[in-house]
Each structure stands twice: as C-alpha cells, then as structure tokens.
Amino acid sequence: MMFLSIAIKLAVGMIGVIIVTRLLGKKEMAQVTPLDFVYALILGGIIEEGIYSSSTNVGHILTALAIWTILIYIIETTTQKFDNWRHLIKGSPTLIIENGKINMKAMKKHKLETEQVRELLRMQGIFSIGQVNYAILENSGQLTVLERAGEEPVSRQEFKEEFPENSLTYLLVEEGDINNPALKQAGKDRNWLLNELKKRNYPLSDIQFAEWNPNQGFYVQLQS
Structure with a gap:
C-alpha cells in the first residue's frame, strides 16, 4: 500500500512538473532566469514533502500544486503585460562593457568580479576584454557580446x-x-x-x- 501511495504521488508530481514547464514556455536552459529556478525549487519541495511525509496525501499535493501553478500563471501573465512589473520581478539586461570599458557600477550592483566577466567571455571564444566593444548581462546571467569591428572574424x-x-x-x-x-x-x-x-x-x-x-x-x- 505504501509503494502504491508513493507511485501515485510521483505520478501527480510528474504531471505538476509538466504543467509548470508548459507555463514557462519553450525556453532553453541558457534562457532560464533566477525566478524560473525558484519556481522549480519550490515545486521540487512540494513533491518531496508529499512523497516522504506520511501525513501528506494526494489531495494535499494536488492543492499545493494547483495554488503554485495559479501563482506562476499570474506572475508570468502580468509580467508579459506590464513592463514595470516585469523589470521589478525578473530584472532587466545590464550593459556591463560600454565602448570597451567595464561599467564598474554595474559590476558592483550584480556582485561580479572582472575574472568572472572574463570567464563568460572565454565561453564565447573571446580571450580579452580588449576585443569587446559592448557586452550585455542578460537576465539569464549570460553575456551578449558585440566585438570591436577590427576583432570580427575573417578567414x-x-x-x-x-x-x-x-x-x-x-x-x-x-x-x-x-x-x-x-x-x-x-x-x-x-x-x-x-x-x-x-x-x-x-x-x-x-x-x-x-x-x-x-x-x-x-x-x-x-x-x-
């Protein structure tokens, strides 16, 4: 009986994951924002509590999943309609490098070090800040880079x-x-x-x- 209960709870949890994934839309892992991570973290906590707690039944899990799904839907829908709300909840892209110079105010705001920026650049095949004209820190934590004209690749x-x-x-x-x-x-x-x-x-x-x-x-x- 206990194994059947666990199996049912896992099935319900899987359905919840699918629903939340559909709500978040078709995103690549690189596009996942910190808020999306919080969604998944709390969802995982709900499922974990439901599986291992004998006092939590399937009805409790369904109720928690329903409430959490509704909250996610409200947040995602309103952030799409209202720019100010979206910037407050999800943040906005930040110019980290401008005209070849690092914006130190933006670096301090986002708790970034120079070596961390260099690491993000190396992941794109850029091994010097001197090659970069502009770099934007996206909400996902990735860098979008515009290289200097003289650094553009040629054969x-x-x-x-x-x-x-x-x-x-x-x-x-x-x-x-x-x-x-x-x-x-x-x-x-x-x-x-x-x-x-x-x-x-x-x-x-x-x-x-x-x-x-x-x-x-x-x-x-x-x-x-």
Whole structure:
C-alpha cells in the first residue's frame, strides 16, 4: 500500500512538473532566469514533502500544486503585460562593457568580479576584454557580446600574410592588486610587471584591471 501511495504521488508530481514547464514556455536552459529556478525549487519541495511525509496525501499535493501553478500563471501573465512589473520581478539586461570599458557600477550592483566577466567571455571564444566593444548581462546571467569591428572574424585564407600563433591573455592586475598566480602562468615576475607599467605611466594603485597578451601587449583600464 505504501509503494502504491508513493507511485501515485510521483505520478501527480510528474504531471505538476509538466504543467509548470508548459507555463514557462519553450525556453532553453541558457534562457532560464533566477525566478524560473525558484519556481522549480519550490515545486521540487512540494513533491518531496508529499512523497516522504506520511501525513501528506494526494489531495494535499494536488492543492499545493494547483495554488503554485495559479501563482506562476499570474506572475508570468502580468509580467508579459506590464513592463514595470516585469523589470521589478525578473530584472532587466545590464550593459556591463560600454565602448570597451567595464561599467564598474554595474559590476558592483550584480556582485561580479572582472575574472568572472572574463570567464563568460572565454565561453564565447573571446580571450580579452580588449576585443569587446559592448557586452550585455542578460537576465539569464549570460553575456551578449558585440566585438570591436577590427576583432570580427575573417578567414586567414583571404590574406597572404603570416600570422603569429594565438596566445592566452592574462589578467595581471585587478583593482590595484597584482594577480601573482596569473603572473606566474605568464612566465613573468613582479619586477617585470612594475617596470612595464612604469614605462606606460600606469600607477599600480590607479589600475582597475590590466590584461597582457604576448602578441598584443597590455590592455589597461584605469579606475574612474
């Protein structure tokens, strides 16, 4: 009898998952927002409580699922109709990089670090902030990137010139502090870095971040 009850509860829970999934529409995983994650988290809690609690019957699960489904439907419907409500509940895209410079106010607002932005860029095959003209942080947490015109991909077969092999870009300075692990990976030392910055008249304490690439050299943004 207990196994039958669990099977029925699981079936009811599966139906609830299907209904909620249909309400959220056809989204890819990359488009799922934090609010969608909360939907799924609470739905999972309802089903878990229903399965493992002997005091919870199928009627309780159905009632909880019905209420939760109605709430989701109301939220999703109203956010589609009212822009202000949508921005309040789901947030809005934020310009993180503008004209090649990181928007530090937006970074602090969204609790982002420079290396996290670099990681999101690397996931799109971009290994330097210097290649980016604009980058928008979407509600899903992904970056939408518009590269600089000179960084747009072209076929090397269109040229007869020899090209140097691509190399990694290293974040050597972040918020005025030297990134020693990155410096070591680049095969350089602290004295070399300080001398190179001095040649370019960049005081270490004034640097927001400094990238270095063996082929392209330094890309530096000063603190505003």
